[in-house]
Amino acid sequence: TKATPEGARDYLVPSRTHPGEFFALPQSPQLFKQLLMMSGFERYYQIVKCFRDEDLRADRQPEFTQLDVETSFMNEDEIMSMMEEMTRGMFKSVIDVDLPDEFPTITYADAMNLYGVDRPDMRIPMQITDMDELMQGVDFKVFSGPASNDGSRVAALRVPGGATISRKKIDKYTKYVSIYGAKGLAYIKLNEDGPASPILKFLGDDVTAKVIEMTGAQTGDIIFFGADKTKIVNEALGNLREQLAKDLDLFESEWAPIWVVDFPMFDANDDGSLSAIHHPFTAPSVDAKTLETTADTALSRAYDLVINGSEVGGGSIRIHQVEMQQTVLKLLGISDDEAKDKFGFLLDALEYGCPPHGGMAFGLDRLVMIMTGSDSIREVIAFPKTQTAACLLTDAPASVPRKVLRELSIKVSLPEKD
Numbered sequence: 001t002k003a004t005p006e007g008a009r010d011y012l013v014p015s016r017t018h019p020g021e022f023f024a025l026p027q028s029p030q031l032f033k034q035l036l037m038m039s040g041f042e043r044y045y046q047i048v049k050c051f052r053d054e055d056l057r058a059d060r061q062p063e064f065t066q067l068d069v070e071t072s073f074m075n076e077d078e079i080m081s082m083m084e085e086m087t088r089g090m091f092k093s094v095i096d097v098d099l100p101d102e103f104p105t106i107t108y109a110d111a112m113n114l115y116g117v118d119r120p121d122m123r124i125p126m127q128i129t130d131m132d133e134l135m136q137g138v139d140f141k142v143f144s145g146p147a148s149n150d151g152s153r154v155a156a157l158r159v160p161g162g163a164t165i166s167r168k169k170i171d172k173y174t175k176y177v178s179i180y181g182a183k184g185l186a187y188i189k190l191n192e193d194g195p196a197s198p199i200l201k202f203l204g205d206d207v208t209a210k211v212i213e214m215t216g217a218q219t220g221d222i223i224f225f226g227a228d229k230t231k232i233v234n235e236a237l238g239n240l241r242e243q244l245a246k247d248l249d250l251f252e253s254e255w256a257p258i259w260v261v262d263f264p265m266f267d268a269n270d271d272g273s274l275s276a277i278h279h280p281f282t283a284p285s286v287d288a289k290t291l292e293t294t295a296d297t298a299l300s301r302a303y304d305l306v307i308n309g310s311e312v313g314g315g316s317i318r319i320h321q322v323e324m325q326q327t328v329l330k331l332l333g334i335s336d337d338e339a340k341d342k343f344g345f346l347l348d349a350l351e352y353g354c355p356p357h358g359g360m361a362f363g364l365d366r367l368v369m370i371m372t373g374s375d376s377i378r379e380v381i382a383f384p385k386t387q388t389a390a391c392l393l394t395d396a397p398a399s400v401p402r403k404v405l406r407e408l409s410i411k412v413s414l415p416e417k418d
Helices: 030-038 076-095 108-115 141-148 167-178 200-215 230-248 288-293 322-331 336-351 364-371 402-407
Strands: 012-014 022-024 043-051 063-072 105-107 128-130 152-159 186-191 194-196 222-229 257-261 266-268 274-276 302-307 310-317 357-363
Touching: 030 043, 030 063, 030 336, 030 357, 063 076, 063 364, 076 257, 076 302, 076 310, 076 357, 076 364, 105 108, 108 128, 108 230, 108 257, 128 230, 141 152, 141 222, 152 200, 152 230, 167 230, 186 200, 194 200, 200 222, 222 230, 288 322, 302 357, 310 364, 322 336, 357 364
Parallel strands: 105 257
Antiparallel strands: 012 022, 043 063, 063 357, 128 152, 152 222, 186 194, 186 222, 257 302, 266 274, 302 310, 310 357
């Protein structure tokens, strides 16, 4: 297909018959399935291979299998209900597991505030408690500063039975949260003889008692604190929550699916520009005129399915009006000429009229990983790639003869070594 800015980097394939031009291995069939809806196909279902040149991790590979669905004249509730039924059917028929009759739903904002991540593991009986209002007046600038600043927060994480965690372990967790930018990890232990912590002298008895009340902490628990920019606090406490659950075996159930909805439409970059949270073809929850003035706060009509803390599928209602699509592309900094060059075929199709439509895609490999209880997606893929996207079996990627490069009109320019 054609290289388009859809999120991850493309894997490019040079064309021998069109020197200097490239195909792109598909990141997903996104635009093609939308074009099918525009041409009158009201239902689409495909198992497809996708390729994304992005940083790898335990649940991500550069080549993966996607179970792809697109429908016309269905809203998000109808699509989510259909995909829910399919997911229940898969779990029952493959591993004989009965998932709930109705999956719970949480907004993106609540997921971030309560769990620190947009893919909360609902098997874990721990929530993050906001402490901003309580900490604004304390004589402890480490807390009062972030509590009083927009874009920052103070939050607490109560860990049941965590008072037995040793000082050495706390130091280990302090180092762990530093990965996410946290400068420290304050705590209060609730021992048999009362609260214990180096920060008690800064908080006072009344604030300490209120912290215990707000978090629901009991004797034998520990309360960890995050105080910094909101992004840092969320990432630090959100990931600490998951790590503590593994270390202390705090999982309350075996399976916990949940829908995450009401994602922001855009994410602001450091330079003030905007990036699409999902992809540029996701419909916002407002009209085009309103979107132009509320881009920084507008929500999208997107939804993710999360099971046991892993996003197994995501989808959205798509844009079906050319004016809206042009507005979104413009807000993303894509000029009219660039939009015509990269998405002209889509914009032209929208001009002829397009039914409201939406869909969803499951990462099939990731779903199998979760269903089999595997720790890494590499365990369920034949001949997987390494963390550096290399194939150890065939020693790929590899250099090719210069003759082949000349046929493709390619000259390799390697970066200079230090």
